[in-house]
Amino acid sequence: xxxxxxxxxxxxxxxxxxxxAWWGMVMTILxxxxxxxxxxxxxxxxxxxxxxxxxxxxxxxELLVVSVRTALLFASSLTMSVTDRAIRRGRTGLATTFLAxxxxxxxxxxxxxxxxxxxxxxxxxxxxNVYGSLFYVVVNFHGxxxxxxxxxxxxxxxxxxxxxxxxxRHEGLKIVGMYWHFVDVVWVFxxxxxYLLPHVTAP
Amino acid sequence: xxxxxxTADSPQQVRQRLTETWSDPYGTPGFFSTVDHKRVGHxxxxxxxxxxxxxxxxxxxxxxxxxxxxxxxxxxxLYNRMLTMHGTTMFFLFLGTIIAAWGNYIIPLAIGARDMAxxxxxxxxxWVFLFAGIFLYASFFVGAIPDGxxxxxxxxxxxxxxxxxxxxxxxxxxxxxISSTVGAINFIVTVFKMRAPGMTMSRLPLVVWSTLTTSFxxxxxxxxxxxxxxxxxxxxxxxxxxxxxxxxxxxxxWQHLFWFWGHPIVYVVFLPPIGWLYMIIPTFTGxxxxxxNWAVAATVATGFISFGVWVHHMFxxxxxxxxxxxxxxxxxxxxxxxxxxxxxxxxxxxxxxRIRWTAAMLWAxxxxxxxxxxxxxxxxVAIMPFDWQAHDTYFVVAHLHYVLVAGNVLPMFAAxxxxxxxxxxxxxxxxxxKTSFWVTTIGLHVLFFPxxxxxxxxxxxxVYTYPAGLGWDxxxxxxxxxxxxxxxxxxxxxxxxFVSWRRRAPAGSNPWGAGTLEWATTSPVAxxxxxxxxxxxxxxxxxxxDGDVVDDPVGIAPxxxxxxxxxxxxxxxxxxxxxxxxxxxxAMPGPSYWPFWTAAATFLCFFGFLIQNPIxxxxxLVAVAATLIGWHHGxxxxxxx
Ligand code: HEM
Ligand SMILES: [Cu+2]
Numbered sequence: 001x002x003x004x005x006x007x008x009x010x011x012x013x014x015x016x017x018x019x020x021a022w023w024g025m026v027m028t029i030l031x032x033x034x035x036x037x038x039x040x041x042x043x044x045x046x047x048x049x050x051x052x053x054x055x056x057x058x059x060x061x062e063l064l065v066v067s068v069r070t071a072l073l074f075a076s077s078l079t080m081s082v083t084d085r086a087i088r089r090g091r092t093g094l095a096t097t098f099l100a101x102x103x104x105x106x107x108x109x110x111x112x113x114x115x116x117x118x119x120x121x122x123x124x125x126x127x128x129n130v131y132g133s134l135f136y137v138v139v140n141f142h143g144x145x146x147x148x149x150x151x152x153x154x155x156x157x158x159x160x161x162x163x164x165x166x167x168x169r170h171e172g173l174k175i176v177g178m179y180w181h182f183v184d185v186v187w188v189f190x191x192x193x194x195y196l197l198p199h200v201t202a203p
Numbered sequence: 204x205x206x207x208x209x210t211a212d213s214p215q216q217v218r219q220r221l222t223e224t225w226s227d228p229y230g231t232p233g234f235f236s237t238v239d240h241k242r243v244g245h246x247x248x249x250x251x252x253x254x255x256x257x258x259x260x261x262x263x264x265x266x267x268x269x270x271x272x273x274x275x276x277x278x279x280x281l282y283n284r285m286l287t288m289h290g291t292t293m294f295f296l297f298l299g300t301i302i303a304a305w306g307n308y309i310i311p312l313a314i315g316a317r318d319m320a321x322x323x324x325x326x327x328x329x330w331v332f333l334f335a336g337i338f339l340y341a342s343f344f345v346g347a348i349p350d351g352x353x354x355x356x357x358x359x360x361x362x363x364x365x366x367x368x369x370x371x372x373x374x375x376x377x378x379x380x381i382s383s384t385v386g387a388i389n390f391i392v393t394v395f396k397m398r399a400p401g402m403t404m405s406r407l408p409l410v411v412w413s414t415l416t417t418s419f420x421x422x423x424x425x426x427x428x429x430x431x432x433x434x435x436x437x438x439x440x441x442x443x444x445x446x447x448x449x450x451x452x453x454x455x456x457w458q459h460l461f462w463f464w465g466h467p468i469v470y471v472v473f474l475p476p477i478g479w480l481y482m483i484i485p486t487f488t489g490x491x492x493x494x495x496n497w498a499v500a501a502t503v504a505t506g507f508i509s510f511g512v513w514v515h516h517m518f519x520x521x522x523x524x525x526x527x528x529x530x531x532x533x534x535x536x537x538x539x540x541x542x543x544x545x546x547x548x549x550x551x552x553x554x555x556x557r558i559r560w561t562a563a564m565l566w567a568x569x570x571x572x573x574x575x576x577x578x579x580x581x582x583x584v585a586i587m588p589f590d591w592q593a594h595d596t597y598f599v600v601a602h603l604h605y606v607l608v609a610g611n612v613l614p615m616f617a618a619x620x621x622x623x624x625x626x627x628x629x630x631x632x633x634x635x636x637k638t639s640f641w642v643t644t645i646g647l648h649v650l651f652f653p654x655x656x657x658x659x660x661x662x663x664x665x666v667y668t669y670p671a672g673l674g675w676d677x678x679x680x681x682x683x684x685x686x687x688x689x690x691x692x693x694x695x696x697x698x699x700x701f702v703s704w705r706r707r708a709p710a711g712s713n714p715w716g717a718g719t720l721e722w723a724t725t726s727p728v729a730x731x732x733x734x735x736x737x738x739x740x741x742x743x744x745x746x747x748x749d750g751d752v753v754d755d756p757v758g759i760a761p762x763x764x765x766x767x768x769x770x771x772x773x774x775x776x777x778x779x780x781x782x783x784x785x786x787x788x789x790a791m792p793g794p795s796y797w798p799f800w801t802a803a804a805t806f807l808c809f810f811g812f813l814i815q816n817p818i819x820x821x822x823x824l825v826a827v828a829a830t831l832i833g834w835h836h837g838x839x840x841x842x843x844x
Contacts (some may be wrong), residue, residue, distance in 0.1 A: 020320045020396050020777070020789070027388040027422060035426035038460070042430070042445070045456055055451045126443045130451030133443035137434070151828070155835065 025175045029182045032145070036186050039141060043134050043193055053201040055131040058124045060198035069112045070191050076105035077184045080177045087160075090167040096160055099173075102180065103153050106146060113143045135194060142183070142190050149183045152176045217734055225317075225730035225773060227794055236794035238322035241728055243329045244308030245626070250333055251300040255612075257340075258292035259693065261285045263686055266650075270683035272671035282667035283350045284368075288339075290353025291372065294468070295379045296336050298607065301615050302475040303328070303386050306414045309622060310390065312721035313408045313482075315399025315739065317732045317775035318791055320392035323798050323834070328386040330802030335378035338809055342371040352665070354465070357446040357457045361438050367813065370439055373432035374809050380429045381805070387418035387425075397775065398783045399720065401739040405499075408719050408742070409492065412499050413478030416506040417471045423510065424467040431460035440815055455520060462513035469606065470509040470537075474502060476614030477544060480567045483621050484548060486717040487564040488555030491743055494547045501540040501547070508537045518587050519594045527587055534585035541578060545571070561715070562636025563620035569644045570613035577605030580655065595665070598658025604651045613644065616696060623700075624710035628727040632706070635699035643692025649685030653678040718743025736776050739783075797834035804830050 047053055054060060079102040086095035117140070126136040156176045159165065165173050227233035227242070237243070265285050268276040277285060311319055319325045342348050349372035351360035360369045394415050398407070407415075435457070437443040444450040446457050485492045492498060514522065514530035548571055552558065580602040584590045593599060616639075624630050657678050662669060669675055713722040723745055724733050741747050773791035778784060804826035811820030 020392050023392040023395055024321065024388055027391055031384055031388070031422040031426060034423050035430060038426050038430050038463075042434070042456065042460070045459070046445070046451060046453060049453055050451055126437075126441065128450075130444045130447070133437070133445055133452075137437065137443065155832075 019171050021171055021175055022178075025178050029178065033182070033186075036141070036189070039138055040189060040193060043138060046130050046134060047197075047201075050131070052203060053131065054198050055129045056124070058128065058131055060202045061135075061195050063195060063199070065112060066116070066191070066195055069109045070187065072105045073109045073184055073187055076102045076109070077181055079105065080180050084170075084174060084177050087165050087170045087173055088167055092160065092163070092165070095165075095173075096157070099153065099157050099160060103150060103157065106150050106153065106180075110143065110146055110150065113139070113146070117143075138190060138194055142186055145183050145186070149176075149180050152179060218729070221731040221734055222729065227730075233794065235799050236796045238318075238326045238792065238794055238798070239730065240307050240311050240319045240322065240325055241626075241730075241732075243325050244304055244306075246329050247300055247304035247307055247332070248626075250329075250336065251297050251304055254292050254296035254336060255301070256693075258289050258297055259690060261289040261292065263690060265289065266683045266686040268667060269669075270680050272669055272673075272676055272679075274668060277667065279667045280350065283352070284348040286665065287349045287351060287353050287372070291339065291349065291376070293607070294353060294472075295376060296332075296339070298472040298611050299379075299383055299468070300332055301611065302414070302417065302472065303332075303383070305410075305479065305615075305618050305622070306386075306390060306475060308626060309721055310393060310411055310414055311397070312625075312724065312728065312732060313411055313719055314394065314397060314402055315720045315723075315733060315737050316393065316397035317736070318773070319389050320396055321389050322773075323792055323795050324385055324389050326795070327798035327801055328382045328389065330799050331382040331385065331805060332379060334802050334806040335375055335382060338378055338806060339371060339375035342368065342375075347371060354461060355432070355435065355457075356461075357435065357438075357454045360435060361446055370436060370813050373436040373439065374813055376432045377429050377436070378805070378809050380425050383421050384425050384429075387421035390414055390418040391422075396777055396786075397789070398778050399737050399739050400776065400778055400783055400785045402778075403782045405495075406739055406742050409481035409495070409498055409502070410475065410478035413474040413481070413502050416502050417474045420467050420471050420474075420506050420509065424464045424471070427460045427464035428468075431457060431464070434460075436812070440812065455517075458517055458520065459513070462516045463510075465516065466513040467509045470505055473606065473610035474505060476570070476611050476618075477502070479614050479618040479621070480548065480570065482717075482719065483563055483567045483617055484551055485743075486621075486715050487559045487561060487567075488551055489557060489559070489716075490551065490555055491718075491746075492547060493550035493554060495742065497543050498547045501543040504540040505537065505544075508533065508540065512537055515585055515590070518590045531585055531587050535582060538578065538582050538585075545575070561620070562631065562633050562640060563617050563715075565637055565640045566613055566617035566620055569640060570609050570617060573605065573609035573613060573644065573647060576652075577602060577609055581606060593658055595663055596658035597654040597662045597664055600664045601651045601654035601658060604654075608647055608651070613647075616640070616643070619696070621715070622721075624714050625721060625726045625728065627704075628710055628725075629703060629706070630708040630710050630714060631703045632699050635695060635702065639692050639695035639699060641692075642695055643689055646685050646688030646690075646692050650682055650689050651685070653681050653685075657682075713745065718746040720744060795834070797830055801827060801830040801834065 079098045083095045083098040083102060086092075086098060117136075120136075124132045124135075126133045153176055156173050159172060225239075227237045227239060264277060265282060268274050268282060307319065307325065311317065339349075345367065347367040347370075349368045351364045351369045351372065355369065355372060360372075394407070394411055434443070434445040438445055438447065438452075444452045446452045446454050448454060481492055481498060512530055512534045514526065515534040518527055518531075552568075558564070580598070584593055584599065584602060620631055620636050657675055658664075660674060662673075662675050662679075669679075710726045712725055714726075715722075720737065720739070723737060737744065773793055775789050775791060777786040777789040779786035804823055806823075807826055808820060808823030811817070811823045
């Protein structure tokens with residue numbers, strides 16, 4: 001290949017492959033996903049050795065509010081997908097609306113999370129027994145990731161409004177979206193484990 | 204973006220402009236803001252070596268205590284603390300980081316790139332490592348040296364360790380883990396995206412393969428060593444009950460989590476050193492590695508199998524027989540790929556026309572030969588009935604040190620003698636290099652070989668002394684003498700460094716006549732690595748070009764296919780796919796203070812957690828968030844790049 005040929009090649013600013021940022025996010029999700037998988041392993045391991053579940057006199061968690069929150073969170077993944085499609089078609093306005101919507105849905109979920117954290121200790125705390133420890137640690141672990149996701153979405157929103165994303169270049173938005181979907185997928189596992197399982201196993 | 208036309212600019216002009224673009228700011232600002240992979244590599248090298256020396260001093264203290272029966276050099280409490288810090292230092296602050304040191308320095312050069320994929324993340328991983336090391340060693344200054352063993356088995360470390368000691372340990376370990384994870388992601392992306400055009404996966408230098416494999420292993424195993432100490436810290440500090448049998452927790456859970464990390468980590472710390480040997484041995488045998496594909500397969504297979512065997516550390520915990528048998532067989536399985544690697548080395552040496560016995564080569568072959576002993580005793584302890592005998596005796600101490608020292612420390616010295624001329628631009632003294640090799644290696648065997656026997660006659664590990672008359676005296680004394688000999692060898696190697704530093708015999712770009720790309724540029728390496736990013740057509744590009752260096756150090760000879768880039772920005776080439784097709788130009792970030800500040804803010808978080816001060820912890824979290832926002836602010840305003 002002659003130098004001239006390469007020059008022509010290189011003048012194309014974006015490659016055809018995935019960017020370094022995309023790879024980085026995939027790897028982050030790989031290791032974070034492993035972390036959550038291990039946390040759930042811990043949950044099931046301790047569950048499998050417990051005589052009863054929930055342990056002690058703890059009631060299984062209340063389901064109505066958390067189910068609504070779950071629905072909102074999953075809806076936020078849908079709005080995120082719409083954002084992604086919109087920016088690819090160059091419809092910045094639409095993308096902005098749906099990204100803001102995603103943030104709203106996520107924020108409502110998180111407010112519910114905080115409310116739950118303030119209400120729960122009346123029933124049991126992380127120090128009551130290992131069921132309590134697991135409940136608080138797993139839920140808050142997810143909550144913390146959600147918060148990080150929200151901050152990233154907020155960043156993306158500002159960048160979007162400043163016109164930093166175009167149909168050809170919107171890698172940042174896509175990557176933030178991947179993280180957001182990841183946090184939602186984690187909830188697909190956390191919700192049944194923490195909220196539904198105790199209802200099934202409660203005496 | 205601009206692409207220089209090699210025919211229009213003079214080589215000197217090109218080099219001048221590249222140097223200006225890629226140099227760090229001068230002095231202190233440059234020190235704290237550099238993101239150059241070479242400087243990060245230097246720092247990793249120096250810092251992890253310092254920790255190696257600290258761990259060595261702790262080891263010698265223990266060994267001195269054990270030299271004679273009923274000695275009183277260390278009291279039992281201090282012995283425990285030294286044991287804990289020796290193991291912790293060696294594993295977390297040396298073994299794992301020395302591979303990052305050479306990885307950072309060599310990988311971008313070996314694949315023909317100008318930097319790592321995320322230079323700032325790279326700087327961050329170093330600063331985090333440094334702060335984590337400081338955090339762990341701060342325990343010495345407040346009189347709370349960790350005392351629960353580097354394996355930190357509960358309930359020793361929950362119910363029976365008062366004060367801050369094990370809080371330091373638990374949080375410190377989580378802290379170092381962040382650094383390794385960030386580093387691993389960086390290596391993976393660097394290898395996938397930044398190889399020189401034409402460097403297909405089947406032309407990848409083997410050290411790159413082994414670093415890639417271990418990086419994936421880190422991503423999949425380090426979550427366990429993040430999670431387990433974190434849960435321990437919660438148990439100790441916040442009052443949860445994960446490991447507390449009275450309230451539903453389970454002490455065995457600790458062992459599962461610990462060994463799920465603890466076993467793969469052994470391969471994480473030994474695969475990259477094997478990769479260094481894959482680079483060194485072909486150079487001095489003057490032929491390509493025999494069975495490249497086998498070597499790659501062995502590396503990747505080791506990575507896979509190592510995840511299935513952690514339970515072999517728990518044969519003595521009363522697991523069901525079927526479970527234990529499965530893990531016993533799996534453990535034997537992991538010795539096959541290792542054996543393949545050894546056949547590859549043997550075949551390479553066997554079929555060499557002429558072997559050059561330089562100091563680097565001696566260290567490399569010495570490592571291989573010594574490692575075999577550790578491999579054999581490893582197969583022995585993987586067999587359950589034998590393990591029930593040898594468990595928690597000095598046999599295990601012998602095995603573990605053979606594997607770690609021959610698998611990592613000796614290769615580290617081999618790498619040191621091999622690559623240092625590239626790093627510094629001057630040669631090490633060959634005679635001193637060989638002397639240090641013999642002293643260290645003989646010391647190693649005198650130190651650890653008798654411990655096999657000690658174990659078989661029943662000396663338990665983790666004891667601070669033993670009574671006379673059990674027949675253990677001579678072997679223990681020999682072992683201690685060996686320890687001092689080993690230390691003397693290390694000192695000679697260090698002496699060699701300083702003597703050669705003063706002498707400064709110039710190295711030239713390729714003193715060993717090696718075939719891989721890191722030798723295609725000047726020694727020491729220019730800030731921009733390569734003026735012209737080479738196009739690669741085979742595994743040993745420098746050999747096929749007949750010694751004609753691709754990036755000839757003075758000029759930029761118009762290489763067929765070479766690409767020259769220079770600009771006011773940091774630019775390098777991006778390639779696509781496993782076959783490394785030319786993708787485009789990557790704009791890399793320049794120097795930045797943010798990585799340093801982010802690491803410092805993280806330190807504040809861990810400190811707040813340690814002293815159980817919610818205000819400090821909150822301040823730390825806010826500071827981390829603030830630094831991360833500052834770091835990424837440029838992406839919003841478009842001021843960066
Ligand atoms: C001068 C050389 C060395 C000496 C004299 C030495 C000595 C010792 C001693 C006495 C113990 C305690 C064993 C016990 O009571 O169970 C120990 C444990 C340990 N050493 Fe070393 N050591 C040396 C070098 C190294 C090196 C180079 C590494 C790693 C690179 C290392 C890694 C470890 C680890 C991980 C443990 C903990 C093992 C356990 O679980 O008992 N050591 N060493
Ligand atoms: Cu193992």
